[in-house]
Amino acid sequence: EDQVTQSPEALRLQEGESSSLNCSYTVSGLRGLFWYRQDPGKGPEFLFTLYSAGEEKEKERLKATLTKKESFLHITAPKPEDSATYLCAVQARSSASKIIFGSGTRLSIRP
């Protein structure tokens, strides 16, 4: 069964303290892995798509990486405005439409 597990469930950092969020997945052939950011009461905001192991993508203070079993979202020198829930999702080759979400990591950055 296709599955996505994110850790930690919650993470509190001091402003400027870099860290990484983990997304472990088991899927019968990966079509794509997606990272989203979600603020409370709002819809998920698309961040990155990763398609193959070894791929990396960057956007401002965020960098996403992918291996055959997991993805990391690295946050460098975070600011309070980076506080949000970060969702990881995968799409299997066998699925034309469905993406499977992890339960998310709630990130809080203290000034």
Add this chain to the structure above:
Amino acid sequence: DTEVTQTPKHLVMGMTNKKSLKCEQHMGHRAMYWYKQKAKKPPELMFVYSYEKLSINESVPSRFSPECPNSSLLNLHLHALQPEDSALYLCASSHQLAGGSSYNEQFFGPGTRLTVL
């Protein structure tokens, strides 16, 4: 334009009411989705439309009725809902369903916060 819009932002309804949620996108996407999200949980897929035809119904109760009038619009008609249906309802769109295409990213709207009394 890379935006998915949803109306209304908030909706309060009684269990005997009939209401509709609306979603619109002008990105030329041909796949559209409805999700339900409870607090501190990930989005749960409800329906998928591809080229204006219902492609997936994730065993959603019949009190939820989707409609896709054209390639830019998606509606969700609500009738005789239960208090446990209170949630954030999200609409999303993507270029098309994955069939060899790399354009699989789903773009989400801001959601409608639904409260059923």
